[in-house]
Amino acid sequence: MFYRLSGVRHFSYTGDRSLYRIPFERNAALALLAAAILAPWIIGELTLTSLVQPWLIWTSAALGLNLVVGWAGQLHLGYAAVMGVGAYAGTHAARSGVPWEIAIVLAGFASMVIGSVFSIAALRVKGLYLALTTLAMQFVIDWSIVHLSVVSGGALASLRAPDMSLLGFEINGTAGLYYVALAWCVLVTIFMMNLRRSALGRALMAVREKDYAAEIIGVRSFVFKLVAFAASSFIAGVSGAVLIATYYHIVTPDQFSTQVSIQVLAMVIVGGLGSIIGTYLGTALILIMPGLVAALFHGATELFDLRIGVETLAHLPNAAYGALIMGCLLWEPLGLGRLYHNMRSYLIAWPFGYLKK
């Protein structure tokens, strides 16, 4: 309906490969970006800091995981640990007086180094074995963070991150911190969009689809898997540091536990493997769903005067949340991104549905 291909012509190969081939989509994206920039004036402070900002940060992190799982096709169950490395590296650097803008980059590189070292070992196996090896990496890093008091300050300790400042400007107040998160999210999104049209992205997808056929056209599978892990670890590290610097403000070992790894993986899977807009939608769903389900059950118990024990009540949201993931996988294995894509291709042809695309 809004998307019209007729009249849209590209006369150069560069134009044909622009980020948005349909002007309507480009304008919609620009409008969204403008809305995001004006958000501090549009929506309430509580919504901004408790919903929008974590959504942006977790989306950046989930996009990094999607690079490994969706693009390169390698299952990764230790992603939160890699984020944790970045969070601790960034916090320690900032505490020892390094400016935040450098500390954040350092966090990325620390994660990249540790993530790559682990993946050199992990990438010798495939599929479920790789999943288990990355899970082992999660536990090893968790254990190290908790037991090395140099890193965590002790199992129950929490480290306070210094106040954010970038390029000499103090960043305080909700809007400033929100903009930091927004800027990082936009950077990661642009990188992922470029990945979709670059030689690197194609090579990663070749490795995902058929690694023997990739080798025969000259793609070194092992090297490209490693590149995917390294790049995604960098994104994880920076996202972890941004999460601490702009949102949590203190860092504790349990912020990056196995459960968080599963949660980020759920964002990617529910959102859609290899889909950027899907990752946004999946992250939103996973973040708000526990709260919504809890509210629903609380409402139901009061309305029908159900006598559900407090303990059961605490577990019900988790069950509903699991059911949601399973339902997504059963009915739409490519997630919300696929739903969006179907809607888009329907609208492009509407009302002439018999036409293809």
Add this chain to the structure above:
Amino acid sequence: MEADGEEIALRCTGIERRFHGVVAVTGIDVAIAKGEIFGLVGPNGSGKTTLVNAITGFFPPSSGEIRLNEKVTTGLAPYRIASLGVARTFQNLALFNGLTVLDNILLGRHIHMRPSVWRTALYWWAAQAEEAANREKVEEIIEFMQLESVRDELVDDIPIGVKKRIELARALASEPSLLILDEPMAGMNQEETEYMARFILDARDERDVTVLLIEHQMDVITGICDRVLALNYGEMIATGTPSEVVSDPRVVEAYIGGSREPV
């Protein structure tokens, strides 16, 4: 066997490949001249694909030497051999599902491109020109293989005859000097087979490739090949022009069995 006085594209000397106790191919001596269409025939299990896998580096030969344009390639990894100008297609298709036809053929250009994280991040300054230049080469191939109408479709949804053409296009996109085709006509009807034969001839004539063709349809072999090698049980049983090989009694025996001597 030796092609007379010509430049050699591929030379195999004493190739043997064992899988533990099984000898899959042994004693293969063959030299393919530049610009030849060279047929490789033999019954199922005679070692044709094993020989191809040895040449492309998937299963390096247990002994013997392979030279590509007089450069030794024995034991190199497949991606290295690919970058030296060997491209192949697979008997049962190895296209990348979930990608468009265009992206599949662009992947054929991989060895001519420099994929990296920073080029992706700084796409406009570091990759855009390279992408456009390679796209131009790919469009040439798309036109050559007559694939314009399916350019933007996912390869998953495409009929098998066209898929075979896309795979040949991907192989040609790398501008190979040696093109190995593993049963490119398998599962095709007569018309598609003739089209494919025409594409192979055109590729040789217009794009300067040497072709090593595995095929079971003897009319294709006799129709387009310059020379033919027949294998049986991993050994060479006949070489020469197609008509010589097809009428060779050992080839006839290998395919349809010989008369049995009374015991």
